[in-house]
Amino acid sequence: MRVQDREPLSRSLLSALIILLVAAAVPHFFHLHLWITLFFLASVALRVASMVRPELLPGKLLLFLLAVAGLVNVTLNYPVLFSGETAIALMTSMVGLKLLEINTRRDLFIVVFIGYFLLATQFLFNQDMWMVGYVILLTAALTGVLLENSRHRPSGNPIKTYWKSLALLLQALPVMLVLFVFFPRLSGPIWSLDSPDISGITGLGDSITMGSISGLVLSPAVAFRVEFSGPKPAPPKRYWRGPILWDTDGRNWTRGKPLTNEPLVMKPNSPVIDYFITLEPSGRRWVMVLDLPKAVPEQAKVLGDFQVIRQKPIYDRIRYQASSWLFYNTGKITPEELKRGLQLPGNITQRMRHLVEEWKSVAANDLDVVNQALRHFRNEEFYYTLRPPLLSSNPVDQFMFESRRGFCEHFATSFTLLMRLAGIPSRVVTGYQGGEYNPLGDHLVVRQSDAHAWSEVWLPEAGWVRVDPTAAVAPERIERSFEFDTGLADGLLGAPIRFGNVHLGMVGNMLKQLRWGVDAVNASWHRWVLGYTEERQSRLMHMLGLDFLQGRRLGLAMVVFAAITVLLLGVAIWYKGRNRIDAVYADYLRFCSKLKHRGITRRDTEGPLDYLKRICRQRPDIKHGATQITQLYIKLRYSHSSGKNDQRSFHSMVRRFRP
Amino acid sequence: MTTTECDNVIDSTQLDMKDILDRILLTAGDIILGKEQVLRLAITCVLARGHLLIEDLPGVGKTTLAHLLARLLGMQYQRIQFTSDLLPADIIGVSIYDRGQEAFHFHPGPIFSQLVLADEINRATPKAQSALLEAMEERQVTVEGETRKLPQPFFVIATQNPSYQIGTFPLPESQLDRFLMRVQIGYPDTASERRLLAGKERREMLESITPCMDMQQLVSIQNMVDEVFVSDALLDYCQALLEFSRTSPRFHHGLSPRAGLALLRNARAWALLEGRDKVLPEDIQSVLTATVGHRLHSTSDTGVNEGDQLAQHLLESVPIP
Numbered sequence: 001m002r003v004q005d006r007e008p009l010s011r012s013l014l015s016a017l018i019i020l021l022v023a024a025a026v027p028h029f030f031h032l033h034l035w036i037t038l039f040f041l042a043s044v045a046l047r048v049a050s051m052v053r054p055e056l057l058p059g060k061l062l063l064f065l066l067a068v069a070g071l072v073n074v075t076l077n078y079p080v081l082f083s084g085e086t087a088i089a090l091m092t093s094m095v096g097l098k099l100l101e102i103n104t105r106r107d108l109f110i111v112v113f114i115g116y117f118l119l120a121t122q123f124l125f126n127q128d129m130w131m132v133g134y135v136i137l138l139t140a141a142l143t144g145v146l147l148e149n150s151r152h153r154p155s156g157n158p159i160k161t162y163w164k165s166l167a168l169l170l171q172a173l174p175v176m177l178v179l180f181v182f183f184p185r186l187s188g189p190i191w192s193l194d195s196p197d198i199s200g201i202t203g204l205g206d207s208i209t210m211g212s213i214s215g216l217v218l219s220p221a222v223a224f225r226v227e228f229s230g231p232k233p234a235p236p237k238r239y240w241r242g243p244i245l246w247d248t249d250g251r252n253w254t255r256g257k258p259l260t261n262e263p264l265v266m267k268p269n270s271p272v273i274d275y276f277i278t279l280e281p282s283g284r285r286w287v288m289v290l291d292l293p294k295a296v297p298e299q300a301k302v303l304g305d306f307q308v309i310r311q312k313p314i315y316d317r318i319r320y321q322a323s324s325w326l327f328y329n330t331g332k333i334t335p336e337e338l339k340r341g342l343q344l345p346g347n348i349t350q351r352m353r354h355l356v357e358e359w360k361s362v363a364a365n366d367l368d369v370v371n372q373a374l375r376h377f378r379n380e381e382f383y384y385t386l387r388p389p390l391l392s393s394n395p396v397d398q399f400m401f402e403s404r405r406g407f408c409e410h411f412a413t414s415f416t417l418l419m420r421l422a423g424i425p426s427r428v429v430t431g432y433q434g435g436e437y438n439p440l441g442d443h444l445v446v447r448q449s450d451a452h453a454w455s456e457v458w459l460p461e462a463g464w465v466r467v468d469p470t471a472a473v474a475p476e477r478i479e480r481s482f483e484f485d486t487g488l489a490d491g492l493l494g495a496p497i498r499f500g501n502v503h504l505g506m507v508g509n510m511l512k513q514l515r516w517g518v519d520a521v522n523a524s525w526h527r528w529v530l531g532y533t534e535e536r537q538s539r540l541m542h543m544l545g546l547d548f549l550q551g552r553r554l555g556l557a558m559v560v561f562a563a564i565t566v567l568l569l570g571v572a573i574w575y576k577g578r579n580r581i582d583a584v585y586a587d588y589l590r591f592c593s594k595l596k597h598r599g600i601t602r603r604d605t606e607g608p609l610d611y612l613k614r615i616c617r618q619r620p621d622i623k624h625g626a627t628q629i630t631q632l633y634i635k636l637r638y639s640h641s642s643g644k645n646d647q648r649s650f651h652s653m654v655r656r657f658r659p
Numbered sequence: 660m661t662t663t664e665c666d667n668v669i670d671s672t673q674l675d676m677k678d679i680l681d682r683i684l685l686t687a688g689d690i691i692l693g694k695e696q697v698l699r700l701a702i703t704c705v706l707a708r709g710h711l712l713i714e715d716l717p718g719v720g721k722t723t724l725a726h727l728l729a730r731l732l733g734m735q736y737q738r739i740q741f742t743s744d745l746l747p748a749d750i751i752g753v754s755i756y757d758r759g760q761e762a763f764h765f766h767p768g769p770i771f772s773q774l775v776l777a778d779e780i781n782r783a784t785p786k787a788q789s790a791l792l793e794a795m796e797e798r799q800v801t802v803e804g805e806t807r808k809l810p811q812p813f814f815v816i817a818t819q820n821p822s823y824q825i826g827t828f829p830l831p832e833s834q835l836d837r838f839l840m841r842v843q844i845g846y847p848d849t850a851s852e853r854r855l856l857a858g859k860e861r862r863e864m865l866e867s868i869t870p871c872m873d874m875q876q877l878v879s880i881q882n883m884v885d886e887v888f889v890s891d892a893l894l895d896y897c898q899a900l901l902e903f904s905r906t907s908p909r910f911h912h913g914l915s916p917r918a919g920l921a922l923l924r925n926a927r928a929w930a931l932l933e934g935r936d937k938v939l940p941e942d943i944q945s946v947l948t949a950t951v952g953h954r955l956h957s958t959s960d961t962g963v964n965e966g967d968q969l970a971q972h973l974l975e976s977v978p979i980p
Contacts, residue, residue, distance in 0.1 A: 604978030605974060605979060607940035608939065609939060637892045638890045638892060639888055640888050640937075
């Protein structure tokens with residue numbers, strides 16, 4: 001240990017370190033238990049207080065007890081030991097305590113490295129661009145602390161130090177790029193082994209209960225982004241198909257057993273829409289596609305009711321290509337579909353039967369019945385609202401005849417039920433509708449707030465046809481998306497929803513532009529950085545003609561490459577250093593090593609004349625040559641005449657020297 | 660003046676100078692027996708225009724060495740015997756009222772001399788010591804508001820008993836630092852001691868010595884010391900030594916830049932004494948102990964000779980780059 005390492009830490013460095021460590025830990029606060037956060041903050045507060053009053057600094061015993069307390073705190077709040085979350089909680093607690101222990105410059109090194117690690121763990125929870133920027137800034141700052149700490153005297157210019165450490169980090173950029181491109185990607189959700197925030201994701205479920213979706217619509221989180229290869233479908237045609245719900249008990253709608261039939265489309269008579277979708281992790285198996293899917297990604301398949309699902313739940317952001325028809329005819333109905341499409345729950349009331357009978361009496365065919373129903377929704381006093389009143393045990397009846405306030409799922413489920421009552425096979429489709437076009441990124445952003453539910457009825461001439469009763473009540477819902485700027489959240493119970501105003505004003509437009517810009521950058525980040533998966537890596541390897549480098553072999557190749565690089569760097573540094581100690585000295589060292597083989601070893605504290613004396617004493621026979629060489633060496637190295645000729649003759653003298 | 664010419668100048672006077680220096684060493688070797696290394700160091704110090712501190716037990720020849728140097732160099736010299744009741748005025752001089760002229764008249768003290776022998780300097784009180792040491796540093800004294808220059812050249816050769824002896828006031832570090840060199844004489848070896856015992860009285864021998872050089876020659880030799888070449892490689896070595904003393908935990912504090920300058924200065928003079936026009940690492944090594952021994956303290960205070968041990972440690976630890 002060097003003397004300086006034991007020097008006490010300067011106050012300003014300590015303050016900087018504390019601030020940076022807290023900043024490094026702050027993002028964890030959002031998912032750690034409150035008690036862990038409080039423990040950490042209390043430790044920090046104690047450290048800060050002890051800067052003013054040093055007697056507050058706990059001794060060894062107290063520190064030990066605090067550590068035990070921290071451990072207990074963690075075990076109480078995290079019953080599962082060996083999980084990522086527990087480890088982070090433990091680390092955060094102990095980092096706080098470690099602050100109480102630092103006194104010398106050496107301690108600072110340790111804490112800075114812990115800080116680096118703490119920052120790295122942020123990526124377990126969040127790999128956003130913002131987080132990366134935050135981590136880079138803090139890493140540079142921590143490096144700055146290291147720089148400052150290794151100075152004899154403080155530079156007194158933190159900004160300069162910070163730039164210097166940024167420059168240092170910049171030098172690591174090529175290494176970072178190489179590692180990013182070539183380091184073997186691990187397939188599978190290694191980061192998400194215990195991804196805690198998947199469960200917190202709001203999104204579509206695989207069942208709906210009337211009144212359960214109203215929270216969802218308020219979430220502006222991105223569900224997925226779409227880039228169209230060709231023309232974009234018009235807003236009213238942007239139905240993104242998700243789970244199809246068949247079974248109901250009158251209140252809940254669920255998917256039930258999967259259908260056994262193959263998906264079948266007759267006479268597709270519309271152009272095909274091609275697009276790429278970047279889907280955010282949902283923790284579910286289904287994949288969003290535009291209604292109605294034609295071609296789906298490789299790892300997914302289309303079920304009989306045109307729902308697209310994957311083998312495994314989606315814990316990572318995925319990107320896939322798909323294509324869809326906007327107009328289609330699914331043709332005949334299978335007996336299974338017919339049976340399940342007409343199932344009725346037990347809570348059908350007389351009022352409902354009457355209503356349906358009324359429709360049927362004036363209708364010539366099934367299509368007319370559907371139109372009658374839609375007309376009913378449009379003409380009667382139905383309102384679209386995000387804050388529907390609570391419904392009791394028979395929600396459909398209550399909704400249809402009493403409250404008449406609801407949103408897509410109320411309309412879709414009620415409509416579907418009434419169609420079944422009229423003998424028309426029907427089902428509820430959930431998914432998303434609409435999406436905001438981002439002109440900067442040239443993509444469509446579909447948010448959780450765009451979640452939607454609609455119906456499909458089977459008509460003999462057309463097959464399964466999409467019917468959206470919500471559109472009959474509130475056509476704006478289909479044509480525009482929600483504007484979160486318009487105070488959506490504080491709408492009163494049952495108040496009709498206001499849709500986005502077209503005229504936003506200059507500030508509003510600028511904000512919108514800004515949001516689009518951010519979204520576009522984010523999309524690129526997801527696509528190019530986070531989306532660089534094992535699959536893409538192997539594709540790149542293929543393009544580079546390095547097909548044989550896959551998985552483990554790629555890892556091995558990386559190790560070999562790194563080893564060779566380090567070796568070459570070492571050789572380069574050695575070579576450069578060799579040139580710097582001048583050639584004369586190098587030759588003299590050669591002279592010494594020749595004598596060493598003859599048993600006359602020069603001590604490295606021995607001057608050339610002393611050495612010569614020893615040589616002459618031990619080997620009088622080589623006195624002449626050794627004296628000549630030594631004299632020339634002294635002349636070349638210690639006096640001010642140093643001719644090139646002398647150097648050359650010195651070199652050859654040493655080479656010819658044979659002790 | 661080109662480099663070649665410069666070389667020639669040194670070369671032509673070198674013979675002359677070498678002759679003088681050899682003679683000095685020879686004569687001195689007759690008086691102080693078997694102590695060539697110490698004599699060389701002492702002369703080196705004089706050539707480097709530094710003050711010399713001779714530290715050893717009573718009776719090993721400190722005073723004799725001081726006398727010898729004074730006589731050999733042909734300087735006008737004064738001796739001050741430091742005692743515990745010595746006053747600064749005894750060194751510097753006093754103003755005495757002259758009744759005839761009705762004015763104060765300054766009577767210069769023994770310090771107004773080219774060579775001052777300060778015998779047993781650590782027997783005097785710090786007040787008297789500092790009077791001398793101030794004069795050494797400034798090469799002038801201020802008496803009653805009037806600054807008086809000391810003669811040129813001005814040397815102090817001080818002797819002192821080891822500080823663990825009774826009745827001593829050890830010199831503080833800051834004052835020790837003013838001596839360019841500190842040498843220790845030590846006991847003579849058996850053969851030399853026999854010659855000493857069998858030979859004549861040293862004091863008589865001293866009387867018969869004739870100066871080997873005059874003031875002019877001394878000054879020109881001193882100027883030649885400045886001309887001795889120091890290469891980059893040697894500066895590297897010098898800096899490595901300084902750096903090591905500053906970072907190694909054995910040293911209580913590192914060597915000061917002044918110590919570094921002193922080291923180079925002595926090494927130059929030593930090289931000249933060896934008849935070289937450039938400094939070699941050996942020159943540094945030869946003068947290192949004498950130059951830094953009294954400036955170093957170890958972290959574990961072991962007392963006796965610790966400075967010299969540290970200097971030795973420095974020598975053995977720092978490789979020649």
